[in-house]
Amino acid sequence: MSRSLLRENAYRWIRDAIVDGTLAPGERLNDAELAEWLGVSRTPVREALTRLEEMGLVRTKPxxxxxxxxLDAHAARAAQTVTAAMHELxxxxxxPRLSADDIEAMRAANxxxxxxxxxxxxxxxITADDEFHGVAVVVSANPALRTVLEQFTPVLRRLERLRFSSLSGRSSVALHERIIALCEARDVEGAxxxxRENWMSLDEAFELGAAADSPA
Structure with missing residues (x-):
C-alpha cells in the first residue's frame, strides 16, 4: 500500500473514531498505540494527527x-456557518441538474x-444524512466545495450526534422532505x-454539547 494511501486511511480511521466517540473528548492519544491498533507504522499516524490538529479535532502540547x-460549541458554530453556506451552494x-434518480436517491436516504x-x-x-446531502454535493460537481466540507463537517458532526440521539433530531426528517419538494419543483432559491436553514437548525446540538462539556 502506498504511503499516501496509508496516510489517508490512518487519517480517516482516527477522524471517524473521534467523530463517533470511540475516541472520547479529552482522551490522550499515543501514536505507538494508535499505530498498533490500526496496523500501520507510526509515520502515517503522526501525519494524520497533525492534519486532525489543523481541523481542530486533536489538541497537542509538544x-x-x-x-x-x-467538545467546543464555539468551534462547531464556526463550522456550522461554513458548512451551511457550502450546502446552500x-x-x-x-x-438544475438533478435527475429523477437523484431525487429518488434523496427520498430513499431520508x-x-x-x-x-x-x-x-x-x-x-449520520450515514443516511450524509447520503441525503451528498446527492447535491456530488451533482454540483464542485471540487472546491467538497474540499471545504471535508475540512469542517467532522467538527460539526461530533455535536450533531448529540442531536440525532435526542427527540429534536426528528425535525430534520421534515426539513429534508421540504428540500426534496423544492428540488423536485426546480425552485433553486427555495431549495x-x-x-441552509437545515444546517443552521442545530442550536439544540450546541446546547447539548455545552452541557456535555460542562463540569459536573
Whole structure:
C-alpha cells in the first residue's frame, strides 16, 4: 500500500473514531498505540494527527500530550456557518441538474434516516444524512466545495450526534422532505435556502454539547 494511501486511511480511521466517540473528548492519544491498533507504522499516524490538529479535532502540547479535543460549541458554530453556506451552494448548483434518480436517491436516504432515528441508531442516521446531502454535493460537481466540507463537517458532526440521539433530531426528517419538494419543483432559491436553514437548525446540538462539556 502506498504511503499516501496509508496516510489517508490512518487519517480517516482516527477522524471517524473521534467523530463517533470511540475516541472520547479529552482522551490522550499515543501514536505507538494508535499505530498498533490500526496496523500501520507510526509515520502515517503522526501525519494524520497533525492534519486532525489543523481541523481542530486533536489538541497537542509538544513534549506533554496529544489528546482528542474537548467538545467546543464555539468551534462547531464556526463550522456550522461554513458548512451551511457550502450546502446552500451545492443545492443551488445542483437543482438544475438533478435527475429523477437523484431525487429518488434523496427520498430513499431520508426514509433510511427517519428509520434510523426511530430505532435510535445514531450511526445509521449520520450515514443516511450524509447520503441525503451528498446527492447535491456530488451533482454540483464542485471540487472546491467538497474540499471545504471535508475540512469542517467532522467538527460539526461530533455535536450533531448529540442531536440525532435526542427527540429534536426528528425535525430534520421534515426539513429534508421540504428540500426534496423544492428540488423536485426546480425552485433553486427555495431549495438552496431550505438547505441552509437545515444546517443552521442545530442550536439544540450546541446546547447539548455545552452541557456535555460542562463540569459536573
Amino acid at each position: 513534549g506533554r500530550y496529544t489528546m482528542v479535543s474537548p 451545492a443545492v443551488r448548483e445542483a437543482v 426514509v433510511h434516516f427517519a428509520a434510523a432515528l426511530q430505532a435510535d441508531d445514531v450511526d445509521a442516521a 438552496a435556502t431550505a438547505a
